[in-house]
Amino acid sequence: MLKVENVTKYYGDFLAVDNLSFLVKPGEIFGLLGVNGAGKTTTFRMIMGLLDCSEGKITLDNKPIDYSVTDKIGFLTEERSLLTKLTVRQQAIFYGRLKGMNEKDILKRLDELLEKFGVLEYKDKKIKELSKGNQQKIQFILAIINKPKLLILDEPFSGLDPFNVELFKNEITEMSKEGSMIIFSSHRMEHVELFCKKLAIIMKGKTVLSGDLKEIKEQYRKKNIFVKGDLTKKDLLDIDGVIDVVEHADEYEVKIENIDVSQRVFKEVSKHKNIMKFVVEEPSLNEIFIAKVGESYDK
C-alpha cells in the first residue's frame, strides 16, 4: 500500500505541494489530476525519492521508499527519459538491470511486451529513429518491464492516438487486476474516467477534491439532461433551476443546478411533442475538474 501523508514541498520560498495526502491500495488505479504546475510531477518525484519532502512522509507497505524497494517500482516520466543513442534492446537491458533483473528475463519480457504493443520490429532500432508515439510505447514498456508492484505514470497518454491509448488502458487494467498499485496523472479527463476509480485533483499544490470517482460524481449536485424533441433552447432556459443549455447537432444538453430540478424539466419537456430522448446523466469529470479548479482559482 502506498501512503502519502501530509506531504509538503517547498522550492526555496515557493510552495509546490501543500499538505497532500492520499492512499493507493494493491489493485487500485489512482489518478492525480491538475493543471500544469499543480505539483503532480513534484509529487511523483518525491514518491520516487528524487526529491526530499519538506514535510510529511511517503511509505510503501509501511516502509519509507529507498533504493532497497525501487526494484519493485516502475516509473514513466512526463518527458521522454530514454537514452536516444541506444537501441530498444540495449535500453531495455540498461533499465532492466537497474531494476535488478537478469538479461535473460529482460529479453524474454521485452519480446512479450513488444509483441503485445505491436512494435517487435523496433527491437534493434535506435530510440532516436522511432516516432514520438513509438518512443512513448517503448518508455511505457520499460516502465513495466519488471512487473512493478507500484507503477507511476506521469502523463502516460501524451502523444498517443486513440488506438494506442486503448492498448495502454488494457495493460494498466490488467496490471491492476494482478494487484499492482497504479498512480498516474493526466490532463485528459476522459482517459481518467475510463479506468480510474480513485482520484485527487490538486491545484497549486493543494488538494481541491479527492476520493472515489463514483462518489465524487454522485456528490456533485449539478447534473446534465439530454433532451431530443420539438422544443427550443429558450423553452429550456426559461425553466427555473436550469443553468445553461448547450445545443448539439440534434439534441440539447441541459445543465441543471441539482437533481431536484430534473423533475421540473421533465414536466416542462412533457408538454412538447415528439420527445424522443430524455436522459439524466452524471456530469463528466472534465466538468467537475473545471468547476473545482475554477472555484480554486476564484479563492
Place this chain on the structure above:
Amino acid sequence: MINKLGFLTNISLMRKIKTKWFLLANLLIAFIIIAGLNIDTIITSFGGDFNKKTNVYVIDKSNQIYNVFKSNVDSASLLGQMSDNFDTDQKESDFVIKKYNKSENEAKKILAEDEDAIILVFNSTDNSVLDVKMITQSYLNASKFQILNTALNNTKKILMIEKFNISPDDLLKISEPVEIKREYLEKDMSQKGENNEQIFGFLFPVLILPFFMLTLFLVQMIGAEVNDEKTTRGMEIIISNVSPKVHFFSKVIAGNVFVLIQGGLLFVYALIGLFFRFLVGGDKLGGVTSEIFDVLKDVLAGGIGDKLIYIIPITLLLMIITFISYSLLAGILASMTTNIEDFQQLQTPIIIISLVGYYLATMSTVFPGSLFIQIFAYVPFISAILAPSLLFVDQIGIFDIIIAIILVIITNLLLIKYGLRIYKVGILNYSSKGLWKKMFKALKN
C-alpha cells in the same frame, strides 16, 4: 548496490569502447605512432641519396687560402653535425673540397653536370683580406651556406693572424674547437650523463604529452556522458534506481579505466613501432627518433637509469590519482550544466589548468631552481605533469613528490565529500536559473 555499480561502470565503459569510433580512432592513433617512430625509414624508403656529399670547387687566385679554408670547412661541418645530431663520434664532413685550377667559365660547366656543386672563387685584394665569389646553379641550402660562411669567416681571421708569422700547425690549433674537460665532485657523474640530463629535461614534457591528451579525453567523455543522460532525462530513471553516489562513482571508475586502457594501448602502439624500427634496422638510419632512442639508451645505461626505478612508479601513481581528480571535477561540473554547450565552456578552465602544468614543465629547464615552478609542483591537477620532470632533473626530491601525492589524495577526498553534494542536486536540475545559489545551498547541506 555493488552489483548496480559494477553494471553501470561496465555499461559506461562499453559505451566508450564498443564503438566503431573507438576502433577507428585507435587505428589512426596506432598508425600515427608507428609511422612517427619509423618516419626516417619511411622517408628513406621513398628514395633519395641522403649521404651524398656536396662538391666544393675552389679557384684560389691568391694560392694562399685553399689549405686554411679546407681545414676550416671540416671543423665547421663537424660542429654543425654535433649541434644537430648530438653525435660526437661522427668524423666526416658533408663537403668534398677540391682545388680547381682552370678558369671560372670552365668551372661553371661543372654545374651543368653536378647541379648541387658549389664554386668558390678566392680573390686576394689590398682592401679586404678575403674576397669571395660563390657560384651555384640555384638557391643554396641554408645549413650548407651557414657552414661555408663560418669556414670563410674563420679563414679570414686566420689569414689576418698569419700576417703575424704564426706557423700553419698553430693556425690549425687556433681554428679547432676548445675542448672542455669536466670534473664532477659527486660520484657516478659523466659529461655524457650531464648532456643526457639536459636533453632529457626538454624531452620529458614530450614523453608526458600522452598524459595531457588522456586528461582531455577523460574530461570530455565524462562530461558528455553525464550531459547526455541529463538532457535525455534518462537520469531520472537511473537516479530513481541507483543513488547519485553510485552513479557518480560509476562514471569516475569507467572514465579512469578507459584512460588506463587507452594509455596502455598507446604504450603498445609505441612498442609495435619500436619493434618495426629494430626489425628493419631503422635505428641505424639516424634522424630525430633514433637520436631520442640514443639518449634513452644512454640514460638507462648511465646513473639516471637507477632513478627511473622509483620515478616511473611514483609518476604513474601521481598520474592515476590526478586522473581521478580530473574525472571527479569533470563529473561535478557536468552535473551542473544543462546542455553540452555549457559543459564545453566549463571544461575550458580544466584544460587550461592542465596546460599550465605542461608549459611549466617545459619551462622548468629554462628557469632551473625557480621557486615559483617548484611551488606549482605541489599543486593538485598540475603536479602530475610538473613534479616528475622536476624530480628527474633534481630540482625537487622524492619527499616533495610524496607531499604532492598526499595533496592530490586530500583534494580527491574533498571533491568526493563536497562534490557529491553538488552532484546530487545538479544531475536533477534542468534550469540554469539560480544555479549558483542552488549549488551553494547544496554545499551547505
